Amino acid sequence: MSLKVDGLTVYYQSLRGDVKAVDGATFEIADGEIMGLAGESGCGKSTLGKSLVRMDARMRYVDGRVELDGKELPVWDDRKMNPYRFKHVSIIPQYALSALNPTRKIGTMATELLASRDIPLNGVVDEFKRRLKIVGLPEDVLERFPIELSGGMKQRVVMVLSSLLDPSLLIADEVTSALDVSTQRAVSELLVEFRDRGFVKSMIVITHDLSVLYQIADTILVMYAGKLAEKAPAETVVHAPAHPYTRMLISSLPEVGVRYAEKRLIGIPGRPPSLLEPPTGCRFKTRCPLAFEKCAEEPPFVEVAPGQAAACWKATA
Amino acid sequence: MWRYLFRKVSIYVVTFVVAVSIDWAIPRFMPGDPIQGLLSRMQAQPQASEELTSFYTEAFGFDVPLWKQYLNFWAALFQGDLGLSITNYPIPVTELIMGALPYTLALLVPAILLSFWAGNKVGALAARRKTLDNTVLPMSYVLTATPQMWLGIILAWVFASSLALFPVSGAYGFALQPEWSVEFARSFLHHWILPFSALFLVAFGGWAIGMRNLIIYELEADYSNYLASLGAPTRLVRKYAYRNALLPQITGLALALGAVVAGAIVVEIVFSYPGLGTLTLNAIENRDYFLIQGIFLFLITGVLIANLVIDIAYVFIDPRTRVGMQGGA
Numbered sequence: 001m002s003l004k005v006d007g008l009t010v011y012y013q014s015l016r017g018d019v020k021a022v023d024g025a026t027f028e029i030a031d032g033e034i035m036g037l038a039g040e041s042g043c044g045k046s047t048l049g050k051s052l053v054r055m056d057a058r059m060r061y062v063d064g065r066v067e068l069d070g071k072e073l074p075v076w077d078d079r080k081m082n083p084y085r086f087k088h089v090s091i092i093p094q095y096a097l098s099a100l101n102p103t104r105k106i107g108t109m110a111t112e113l114l115a116s117r118d119i120p121l122n123g124v125v126d127e128f129k130r131r132l133k134i135v136g137l138p139e140d141v142l143e144r145f146p147i148e149l150s151g152g153m154k155q156r157v158v159m160v161l162s163s164l165l166d167p168s169l170l171i172a173d174e175v176t177s178a179l180d181v182s183t184q185r186a187v188s189e190l191l192v193e194f195r196d197r198g199f200v201k202s203m204i205v206i207t208h209d210l211s212v213l214y215q216i217a218d219t220i221l222v223m224y225a226g227k228l229a230e231k232a233p234a235e236t237v238v239h240a241p242a243h244p245y246t247r248m249l250i251s252s253l254p255e256v257g258v259r260y261a262e263k264r265l266i267g268i269p270g271r272p273p274s275l276l277e278p279p280t281g282c283r284f285k286t287r288c289p290l291a292f293e294k295c296a297e298e299p300p301f302v303e304v305a306p307g308q309a310a311a312c313w314k315a316t317a
Numbered sequence: 318m319w320r321y322l323f324r325k326v327s328i329y330v331v332t333f334v335v336a337v338s339i340d341w342a343i344p345r346f347m348p349g350d351p352i353q354g355l356l357s358r359m360q361a362q363p364q365a366s367e368e369l370t371s372f373y374t375e376a377f378g379f380d381v382p383l384w385k386q387y388l389n390f391w392a393a394l395f396q397g398d399l400g401l402s403i404t405n406y407p408i409p410v411t412e413l414i415m416g417a418l419p420y421t422l423a424l425l426v427p428a429i430l431l432s433f434w435a436g437n438k439v440g441a442l443a444a445r446r447k448t449l450d451n452t453v454l455p456m457s458y459v460l461t462a463t464p465q466m467w468l469g470i471i472l473a474w475v476f477a478s479s480l481a482l483f484p485v486s487g488a489y490g491f492a493l494q495p496e497w498s499v500e501f502a503r504s505f506l507h508h509w510i511l512p513f514s515a516l517f518l519v520a521f522g523g524w525a526i527g528m529r530n531l532i533i534y535e536l537e538a539d540y541s542n543y544l545a546s547l548g549a550p551t552r553l554v555r556k557y558a559y560r561n562a563l564l565p566q567i568t569g570l571a572l573a574l575g576a577v578v579a580g581a582i583v584v585e586i587v588f589s590y591p592g593l594g595t596l597t598l599n600a601i602e603n604r605d606y607f608l609i610q611g612i613f614l615f616l617i618t619g620v621l622i623a624n625l626v627i628d629i630a631y632v633f634i635d636p637r638t639r640v641g642m643q644g645g646a
């Protein structure tokens with residue numbers, strides 16, 4: 001197992017109370033697995049991804065353990081976590097287009113970053129150039145400022161930089177969302193290529209776009225309102241989903257290959273609940289057509305078929 | 318790039334011409350006749366008065382039509398000739414200004430540079446340390462809200478009058494003459510500290526607050542978070558944030574120059590410091606129009622040149638302006 005997450009719970013502190021953005025996430029990712037992470041906007045995808053690398057100032061670790069390659073990741077301790085970042089676990093943030101310091105040339109920024117981590121530059125800089133070529137960027141982007149690059153180019157630079165030290169786990173947060181359709185396709189195929197070339201061992205790909213996941217992900221994890229709803233191989237999620245929420249997500253797609261982002265409000269009636277005071281029991285029960293008495297209790301996230309896990313009383317029954 | 322520079326410089330030249338023209342016009346259209354004033358101060362005999370009037374009118378160039386006076390003014394300006402002082406006739410205005418300028422510069426330049434440097438450093442530190450933030454920030458707000466004259470008076474009262482640690486007025490001891498000697502230098506420094514502090518502290522407060530707020534903003538920017546996610550040490554994240562926060566501060570420096578110069582004028586007056594400020598006060602009291610005109614011209618030119626330098630320097634430190642220029646050109 002490359003990654004093992006057990007009961008990870010992360011809240012945001014806000015004036016009105018804790019926002020329970022990730023609650024008891026438990027899942028595993030195998031070596032070489034590309035796991036898609038899907039769900040409506042605000043369900044906690046980015047929060048889950050970020051908590052595996054670096055919690056920002058407003059995030060509060062509540063509970064849970066994370067293991068990477070058999071070693072515990074001290075995700076709750078910002079300082080102890082530092083040696084693992086970049087080298088073992090790395091992230092392409094959702095805001096990749098503004099992730100580069102606007103007043104530093106790409107090359108300067110990269111070398112200063114590497115030097116600050118005491119990483120010998122000689123081999124790495126050449127590798128950086130080589131990988132830029134692989135993603136279709138000219139070598140001279142190193143001499144440019146971020147403002148001189150297009151959105152797609154910046155996205156790729158961040159992709160190459162984040163994965164430069166061959167981390168075990170790469171988290172790619174919405175890498176395709178800000179791009180046009182053809183660039184989207186190219187970038188998502190690059191993710192697979194990065195895995196195939198061994199630049200990264202396994203990957204979490206967060207996206208609004210189920211069709212992208214269907215193309216590139218081995219497994220898909222669906223989240224709903226801070227909870228895991230379902231995890232299964234991509235084929236299973238699309239063709240035989242177990243959780244009512246997944247089913248509604250999939251059926252709201254006119255056909256696989258069309259983005260669901262624009263459709264989701266039409267597809268699933270109602271709105272996701274507030275994460276400040278989420279419903280007790282199954283968090284989906286306010287919108288679930290199958291809800292019954294038992295749903296007042298919280299359904300466990302358990303295996304419902306080989307390789308398929310879901311949190312729903314109907315699916316287990 | 319060159320186009321951009323050309324455009325910038327042109328704007329400054331136009332500003333300069335307009336400012337100089339206004340500077341020329343104001344004393345000429347102000348009520349009161351400077352020559353009558355001069356004569357009444359000389360208490361000339363009535364019979365001599367007429368002769369003197371025509372003599373001075375000619376000497377000051379008032380005997381030609383206005384448009385010609387205006388052109389003469391420009392012509393003289395390019396030869397560094399700002400006319401003669403009325404009160405100190407016939408000492409040239411330039412000479413009086415040159416005598417006072419070193420004192421003003423000795424206050425202004427260190428006050429501007431040191432307050433900018435120290436204010437930014439302390440502001441950046443305050444953003445990191447709670448205790449520092451809770452002490453420096455309120456103090457800075459008070460300092461920057463205090464008019465320099467006020468602060469000058471308070472400093473003079475506490476440290477000069479009450480505690481008698483520093484002299485109340487002047488730039489050096491009565492018994493001394495300006496010269497390159499240790500004794501003079503010591504006396505000069507002793508006199509310099511209070512007026513300098515008044516200017517320094519007010520400006521310092523402003524820079525410290527500005528930097529503190531800017532750097533907090535930069536530290537929350539996406540690029541800072543990304544760096545931290547890649548395990549960059551705080552040192553590097555802070556260095557980038559500081560550098561980027563400094564850019565708006567530099568623009569602010571250009572904007573603040575005028576205010577600092579105005580502050581220096583009043584502070585000099587408080588401490589009877591023999592710089593341009595005190596000279597201005599004397600000139601105004603004595604209606605020495607050419608002197609007033611000359612001093613203003615000097616200050617305007619100084620501020621404009623400093624602004625131009627900052628503007629051009631900015632292009633070299635912020636790559637974003639350079640790209641914008643390529644796009645626009």
Ligand SMILES: Nc1ncnc2c1ncn2[C@@H]1O[C@H](COP(=O)(O)OP(=O)(O)OP(=O)(O)O)[C@@H](O)[C@H]1O
Pocket residue numbers: 012013014019021039040041042043044045046047048058094208275
């Ligand atoms: N700094 C914060 N303070 C308080 N609440 C926050 C903060 N950041 C995010 N949240 C809340 O946490 C929840 C999860 O946010 P998150 O960014 O993980 O969602 P997401 O699934 O990535 O959404 P999207 O698809 O729009 O990126 C949201 O409901 C959001 O309102």
Ligand code: SF4
Pocket residue numbers: 243244245282283284285286288289290291292294295299311312313314315
């Ligand atoms: S547990 Fe109940 S409410 Fe929740 S998804 Fe299943 S059926 Fe619907």
Ligand SMILES: [Mg+2]
Pocket residue numbers: 045046047094173174
């Ligand atoms: Mg997100």
